[in-house]
Amino acid sequence: xxxxxxxxxxxxxxxxxxxxxxxxxxxxxxxxxxxxxxxxxxxxxxxxxxxxxxxxxxxxxxxxxxxxxxxxxxxxxxxxxxxxxxxxxxxxxxxxxxxxxxxxxxxxxxxxxxxxxxxxxxxxxxxxxxxxxxxxxxxxxxxxxxxxxxxxxxxxxxxxxxxxxxxxxxxxxxxxxxxxxxxxxxxxxxxxxxxxxxxxxxxxxxxxxxxxxxxxxxxxxxxxxxxxxxxxxxxxxxxxxxxxxxxxxxxxxxxxxxxxxxxxxxxxxxxxxxxxxxxxxxxxxxxxxxxxxxxxxxxxxxxxxxxxxxxxxxxxxxxxxxxxxxxxxxxxxxxxxxxxxxxxxxxxxxxxxxxxxxxxxxxxxxxxxxxxxxxxxxxxxxxxxxxxxxxxx
Numbered sequence: 001x002x003x004x005x006x007x008x009x010x011x012x013x014x015x016x017x018x019x020x021x022x023x024x025x026x027x028x029x030x031x032x033x034x035x036x037x038x039x040x041x042x043x044x045x046x047x048x049x050x051x052x053x054x055x056x057x058x059x060x061x062x063x064x065x066x067x068x069x070x071x072x073x074x075x076x077x078x079x080x081x082x083x084x085x086x087x088x089x090x091x092x093x094x095x096x097x098x099x100x101x102x103x104x105x106x107x108x109x110x111x112x113x114x115x116x117x118x119x120x121x122x123x124x125x126x127x128x129x130x131x132x133x134x135x136x137x138x139x140x141x142x143x144x145x146x147x148x149x150x151x152x153x154x155x156x157x158x159x160x161x162x163x164x165x166x167x168x169x170x171x172x173x174x175x176x177x178x179x180x181x182x183x184x185x186x187x188x189x190x191x192x193x194x195x196x197x198x199x200x201x202x203x204x205x206x207x208x209x210x211x212x213x214x215x216x217x218x219x220x221x222x223x224x225x226x227x228x229x230x231x232x233x234x235x236x237x238x239x240x241x242x243x244x245x246x247x248x249x250x251x252x253x254x255x256x257x258x259x260x261x262x263x264x265x266x267x268x269x270x271x272x273x274x275x276x277x278x279x280x281x282x283x284x285x286x287x288x289x290x291x292x293x294x295x296x297x298x299x300x301x302x303x304x305x306x307x308x309x310x311x312x313x314x315x316x317x318x319x320x321x322x323x324x325x326x327x328x329x330x331x332x333x334x335x336x337x338x339x340x341x342x343x344x345x346x347x348x349x350x351x352x353x354x355x356x357x358x359x360x361x362x363x364x365x366x367x368x369x370x371x372x373x374x375x376x377x378x379x380x381x382x383x384x385x386x387x388x389x390x391x392x393x
Contacts, residue, residue, distance in 0.1 A: 002040070002051035004058045010049075011037060011062040025069040029105040032063075038104045042088065046100050071106045074337045078148060079103040079110035083156050086226045090173070090214045099154070099175070111152035112230075113143040113176060113200055114223070118393060120145070121361050123158075124167045124220060125391065128202065130159035130174065137161075137174065137212070139182075139205040145358065149185045149198040150334050152178045156226060157207075158219045163389040170388055171219035175211040182206075191350045193330035196338060228298055230359050239279050245309050245348060246275040248341055249316040259319055268319075271312050278304045299365040300373065306355035306362060309340075313349040320345055 018031045032038055033047045037059050042048025063070075073080055080103070087099055102108040119126040128141025139159055149155070155176040162170035176183070182205040187195035214222040242250050253260065253268060282301055317324035327346040340348055356362045370376040383391055 002049050002055070004055055007037070007040065007049075007051065007055055007058045008062055010035060011059050015063070015066050015068065020066055020068040026105060026107070028069055029071055030101070032068075033101050033104055037063075039084075042100075046088070046096055047104055071104060072337075074339075075148075076103070076106055076109065077337075078112050078152075078156075079108070079154075082112060082226045082230045083110045083154070085229045086156065086173075086213065086222060087175075089225055090222050095175070095211075095213070103154075108153040109148055109151050111146050111149045111155045111178070112226070113146060113149075113155045113157040113202075114226075115145045116142060117144050121364050123223075124171070125388075125393075126158060126160060126171070127393075128157075128159045129163075130161050130172060130207070132161070132209075133206075135209050136206045137172075137209065139174075139176070139202045139207055141202050143200040143202070144197075145188070146185075146198045146200050147196060147358075148336070149178065149200050150187065150195075151336055154178060155200075156213075158223050160388065161219075162217055164387050165217070166385055167383065167388040167391065168220045170217060171223070172216050173213040173219035173222040174207050175213060176202075176205065176207055177211075180205055180207075187332075187334055189332060191353065192347055194333045194335055196335050227360065238283070241276065241279070242272075243279070244275065245312040245340060245352070246272055248345070248348070249312060249319060252316065252319060259321065264315070264319055267315055271308065271315060274304075275308055275312070278308060299360065299368045302359055303362060303365050303369070306352075309348075309352040309355045313345070313352045316345045317349045324349075 014032060014035050014037060018028050020028060023031075029038075036042075036044055036047065036049035038047035040048050040051040040056050040059060041053035043050055071080075084100060084103055087096060087103075091099070099108075103110060113128075114123060114126075116126050116128060126141075128139065128143065130137040130139045137159075139157070141159065143157075146155075155178055157174045157176040158171050159174060160170050161172040164170070178185070182203040184201040184203070185198050186201070188197040188199055189195045190197060213219075249268065250272065253265075278301070281304075285298065285301055324345050326344070327350075328344045338351065340351065343351075360368075367379065371378050
């Protein structure tokens with residue numbers, strides 16, 4: 001049984017064999033993965049040691065103290081938080097060994113081809129089609145709001161393989177090579193001026209059946225693993241006290257006493273406390289993951305994340321007064337990650353508006369919490385037993 005002492009010993013051996021000061025960052029990350037210290041709760045040979053998830057903090061602390069490089073997790077969020085746990089649960093052994101190592105080291109970036117122009121909140125209504133031709137699937141359709149598609153090598157993709165059954169039943173889950181012929185990525189410029197999102201057009205894209213995850217027609221169940229992990233990764237990320245959006249406004253409050261007022265003070269205190277409660281709740285949620293898969297509680301965390309970000313960024317603009325109306329740069333860019341705390345108050349205010357849409361709209365998540373967590377009666381669904389091809393669109 002791997003314990004904290006054993007992990008410290010193994011981490012020490014890794015550091016001795018690959019000193020961070022003289023080892024190339026990618027070489028170090030590969031060695032760390034091969035030593036089972038990437039995500040210790042994964043199986044041996046797949047970056048882990050089959051150890052309790054909670055012991056990852058022991059490894060991270062030892063490596064952080066030694067100045068070891070990390071894998072830039074913000075840039076790899078979709079791969080680490082969504083693709084990897086889905087591949088681990090549903091992938092074949094060949095798929096796990098092919099994709100997990102370069103995913104974790106950052107050599108291959110991943111994106112998520114789920115939402116469509118006519119299937120966002122109602123994702124199961126998606127219309128992208130995959131038709132079997134021999135050992136391949138030929139895919140045609142359009143996806144939208146795809147973060148990192150412009151830098152991604154791989155995508156997790158859900159497509160309709162059977163239009164003659166109800167919408168949840170005729171979906172299959174694939175791994176799509178973003179460099180294949182027929183994959184076209186177009187930028188979507190946002191209110192911030194940037195285009196971190198994209199729309200993706202798929203025209204006669206051929207995907208080998210060997211890149212299917214799960215059984216044919218079972219894609220909705222596979223996708224639930226992705227979606228639940230997505231909400232945990234967005235709403236339950238590990239933060240220090242005053243991490244995230246509350247940090248910049250708290251610093252401004254301390255450094256700019258001339259901006260203070262009694263009313264602003266009361267509102268800031270309320271949001272500070274709520275941010276700390278959310279942070280500690282997220283920590284408890286991560287501890288629950290030690291003994292099982294993420295549940296629907298992640299939907300509640302993601303709801304709180306969106307609301308707090310929007311309220312905090314609005315208060316920050318108000319606190320700064322005329323300064324809060326300024327914006328640093330409207331240049332059209334295609335960033336590799338979202339940097340909430342590295343930009344100005346205007347950027348945070350505008351970008352946080354998307355938090356209540358991405359990763360599941362607030363309205364959808366409220367339904368999930370009501371029905372799956374609180375056990376309230378489900379909303380009537382008249383399309384539940386209707387074949388997808390017969391649905392009004």
